[in-house]
Amino acid sequence: MPPGSDTLSPTAAEDRNTWLGVSVITTLVLVSLLLWGLFHAHRAIEEFEAEQLPLENIAGELLYHTTASGMAVRLAAATGNLRWEDRHRSHQQAARRLLERAQALGSTEQARAMTERMREALATLGEIERRALGRISRGELQGARRLLKGWTYTKGSRSLAEDAQALSRLLRRDVRHRAEHEQTLMRASMIAVAVLLAFLAFAWYRCMRQWERNDRKRREKEAEILRLTYQDPLTGLYNRRFFLEAGEKALAHARRNGKCLSALMIDVDHFKTINDTHGHAAGDAVLQALAEQLSGSMRAEDVAARVGGEEFCILLPETDLPAARAAAERIRARIARGDGLEGGAAGATISVGVADSADVHSLDGLMHRADAAVYRAKRCGRDCIAEAAGDEPAPEAQPAQAPAP
Numbered sequence: 001m002p003p004g005s006d007t008l009s010p011t012a013a014e015d016r017n018t019w020l021g022v023s024v025i026t027t028l029v030l031v032s033l034l035l036w037g038l039f040h041a042h043r044a045i046e047e048f049e050a051e052q053l054p055l056e057n058i059a060g061e062l063l064y065h066t067t068a069s070g071m072a073v074r075l076a077a078a079t080g081n082l083r084w085e086d087r088h089r090s091h092q093q094a095a096r097r098l099l100e101r102a103q104a105l106g107s108t109e110q111a112r113a114m115t116e117r118m119r120e121a122l123a124t125l126g127e128i129e130r131r132a133l134g135r136i137s138r139g140e141l142q143g144a145r146r147l148l149k150g151w152t153y154t155k156g157s158r159s160l161a162e163d164a165q166a167l168s169r170l171l172r173r174d175v176r177h178r179a180e181h182e183q184t185l186m187r188a189s190m191i192a193v194a195v196l197l198a199f200l201a202f203a204w205y206r207c208m209r210q211w212e213r214n215d216r217k218r219r220e221k222e223a224e225i226l227r228l229t230y231q232d233p234l235t236g237l238y239n240r241r242f243f244l245e246a247g248e249k250a251l252a253h254a255r256r257n258g259k260c261l262s263a264l265m266i267d268v269d270h271f272k273t274i275n276d277t278h279g280h281a282a283g284d285a286v287l288q289a290l291a292e293q294l295s296g297s298m299r300a301e302d303v304a305a306r307v308g309g310e311e312f313c314i315l316l317p318e319t320d321l322p323a324a325r326a327a328a329e330r331i332r333a334r335i336a337r338g339d340g341l342e343g344g345a346a347g348a349t350i351s352v353g354v355a356d357s358a359d360v361h362s363l364d365g366l367m368h369r370a371d372a373a374v375y376r377a378k379r380c381g382r383d384c385i386a387e388a389a390g391d392e393p394a395p396e397a398q399p400a401q402a403p404a405p
């Protein structure tokens with residue numbers, strides 16, 4: 001039977017997949033977030049390598065050089081040997097260079113204040129040491145030792161060493177804080193990524209659902225178009241167009257397989273009178289009731305169509321003439337008895353022309369022969385069956401009326 005008859009008219013707005021847009025935007029946000037996370041982590045590592053690590057090394061080296069330069073002066077004062085002066089100078093220069101670097105790198109206010117204090121302490125100690133070295137060069141060893149044991153020098157050395165250690169501790173703490181901050185940031189971005197992924201999965205789920213819905217609607221629309229193309233709107237049977245296409249295929253199939261194909265051409269008797277007596281609408285109802293009866297009398301492989309105004313044709317695959325005639329007789333008798341027919345349809349009769357494909361070369365030929373047989377049935381008084389004779393010519397051209405819209 002023709003395809004289903006549900007009419008669907010989804011709007012363009014329904015067809016538009018909003019969730020596809022949402023999932024594209026979510027993906028873009030997700031990718032941006034991941035890129036930002038990568039960029040941020042990369043920058044943090046670079047900063048750490050450029051600032052924190054050197055600062056920490058500087059703090060240790062500073063402690064070494066300041067202690068070593070003081071040691072060199074003390075040794076010079078203890079031995080009176082001025083060859084320690086060169087050692088002292090090189091440690092002093094190294095300590096000064098380190099402090100300059102530390103000041104340039106100092107990333108926190110506290111670190112900067114500390115390096116400034118150390119720079120001042122280093123200058124004061126350096127001055128005392130130079131004075132001590134001056135005394136040693138003049139042989140005033142006692143005076144040099146006094147200077148080096150003096151309160152200013154002792155206190156300055158101790159606080160410089162303490163500051164170097166404190167700077168090292170401060171930097172370690174700073175590094176730890178920054179690492180913790182980075183971890184918190186990474187955790188937050190991971191949570192954001194997880195939430196976005198969940199949302200993305202949801203958006204894709206909705207997207208798929210919408211695609212499925214649109215696909216179903218498309219298939220239903222196609223089925224509807226197919227139905228409108230091939231179905232007779234009044235009776236629900238196939239129309240002439242479908243019948244001709246299906247008939248060509250059935251005939252080709254029958255020829256290929258050496259089978260017989262038969263056709264029943266069915267014409268309602270005195271239909272004009274039914275129309276004139278009961279009205280056109282009643283005539284339509286008769287056609288509908290007859291179509292229903294025809295559908296109920298067919299096998300699944302038979303094809304019934306309304307091929308003209310009050311003309312129906314049934315193709316019976318793999319059916320020879322006697323079997324087709326028997327089928328036609330069953331249908332005729334059923335209509336004549338008024339089985340399942342009411343009102344105007346109850347008194348209706350049909351004339352049936354039966355033909356087979358034995359000696360025909362085309363579907364047209366088969367239909368012409370069935371048509372000629374109907375005319376013979378009409379001439380024989382109607383409400384009867386007539387078989388196509390082998391040499392029977394086609395009837396006078398009586399154009400089939402187009403189905404009512």
Ligand SMILES: Nc1nc2c(ncn2[C@@H]2O[C@H](COP(=O)(O)OP(=O)(O)OP(=O)(O)O)[C@@H](O)[C@H]2O)c(=O)[nH]1
Nearest residue numbers: 268269270271272273280283284309310401403404
């Ligand atoms: N109600 C209705 N009538 C239709 C439709 N199509 C064609 N007809 C009518 O069917 C009638 C066919 O009449 P005729 O061709 O003279 O045939 P008939 O009256 O059945 O006479 P016989 O075929 O000789 O028995 C015409 O009056 C058409 O107007 C339709 O879709 N609905």
